[in-house]
Amino acid sequence: MSRLRTPPESSSSISSTAVGGDEAAGGNGLVNALKEKRCQFWLPNKSRYCANSPLPLSMFCGNHDSSASHRRLPCPLDPSHSVFKENLESHLKRCPSRKQVIALEAHAYYSKGINSGFIDFADDDISSEAKRRAIYGLNILDFLALVKKIESLHAAVVGYLEDSYLMPEACEKWLRRQIDSKIPYQEKHVLQQASILGNMEKFGILHRPKDEIIGSVLEEGEGNNFVQKKGELPAVVEFGAGRGYLTHMLADSYGIHRIFLVERRSYKLKADRSLRQNESIQLERLRIDIEDLNLHAVESLNGHPYLAVGKHLCGNATDLTINCCHPQKTDRSKKAFSSTCHLQGIALATCCHHICQWKHYSNRRLFLDHGITKQDFYAITWFSSWAVDADHSSNLSNQSDRSMDINAREVNEVQKLFGPVEYFMGDRSVEEIIRNMKAVDRAAFGFKCKDIIDMGRVLWLREQGLDAVLVKYVPHRISPENHLLLAKFR
Secondary structure, three states, X not given: OOOOOOOOHHHHHOOOOOEOOEOOOHHHHHHHHHHOXXXXXXEOOOOEEXXXXXXXXXXXXXXXXXXXHOOEEEOOOOOOOEEEHHHHHHHHHHOOHHHHHHHHHOOOOEOOOOOOOOOOOOOOOOOHHHHHHHHHXXXXXXXXXXXXXXXXXXXXXXXXXXXXXXXXXXXXXXXXXXXXXXXXXXXXXXXHHHHHHHHHHHHOOOOOOOOOOOOOOEEEOOOOOEEEOOOOOOEEEEEOOOOOHHHHHHHHHHOOOEEEEEOXXXXXXXXXXXXXXXXXXXXXXXXXOXXXXXXXXXXXXXXXXXXXXXXXXXXXXXXXXXXXXXXXXXXXXXXXXXXXXXXXXEEEEEEOHHHOOOOOOOOHHHHHHOOOOXXXXXXXXXXXXXXXXXXXXXXXXXXXXXXXXXXXXHHHHHHHHHOHHHHHOOOOOHHHHHHOOOHHHHHXXXXXXXXXXXXXXXXXXXXXXXXXXXXXXXXXXXXXXXXXXXXXXX
């Protein structure tokens, strides 16, 4: 049963916003909440009690009754909301998302879990909290051994990452804000978008309209390669498109006219309206999870070369996108895919590595070959969040040669001072060691973990016959999530 949440003593002098005629806070608010049979959970940010009605035989509403929380399950149709276990069957019949799901399943390009990577692994997603608890539960010796393994893996697989901050001439009017005033403008996003496009141009997968050699109808050559012919520009498929402003800049600056925006959520203030004003642009928004998208079944994309792009693809979304563009499951799926859709290049800005999941990750073999277990992988993903926790006024991401200070301080010097038995059997904990680390060491180690995760993806793409590179496309003072993965067929 939930404990009664009470406000701080000083809160009795704070007046709350009127709710149902109640303007009192503190003890008076509790009296009124009891009288009006309202939830008795104190909301500190609003300085009042919850205004919802309590559950039968409870002082709290369904949102705040902890005794009922274990009975609530995420809705299978839309995990953004939950429902009581006993009401799940009836809820599914009237859930507002049901119509959307039925409509989605009717599309030929919907195939449940087709890009999930490794369907033989039915593991549940591991939360960041669970990852943190696992790390804090290690003894100090095992924790230090884990840090050493991660440092060794980084040294083995991650080389120099090029700083490639590009502002292409084609995007000049965006950089100078010479665009429609109705288009939302934030400088940091424009700089990121422009640099993504500039790096695509530099890598050879995107060409300015004035160039004679531009992506077009492709003819099959040797192996899985395709030969470009002069003609139409390639289509663009933006994964995790959000409001679609990366593609908006791409279409506006490079003359792209066939656009597919893949996004599972609904957004306001989308770029779609502005794009549709250009009659030469064919725009199709696919409201679907990347995990379930069978790209070669999108009829309007068949027979066309395309570029796969994405800005800030969170966690698994990068791996799902790679699988969607270059399926790895069976030779049959590869043959069917290559006969309909012609991948010309990939440009994916990765982010949120802390929510990556082992079952979806593209290059598990790399980790296993270096003695990194599934549990170690989850630790790496959790450590990666340290990269975005620090003050980014200095260039932390360039300190790849900086080893975690914990190695020297905690292993060598502490053992010399206290001896291994006294130190490791003492009251010290992993949590205490982490808490006492310097911010710069935490951030540098976090960036190393991001490097490892993304370089694993690059190496997997190279194994599949693609040229692939990883660059830092903006200074991390603009965004600490500054990795851009680029790939094309050789």
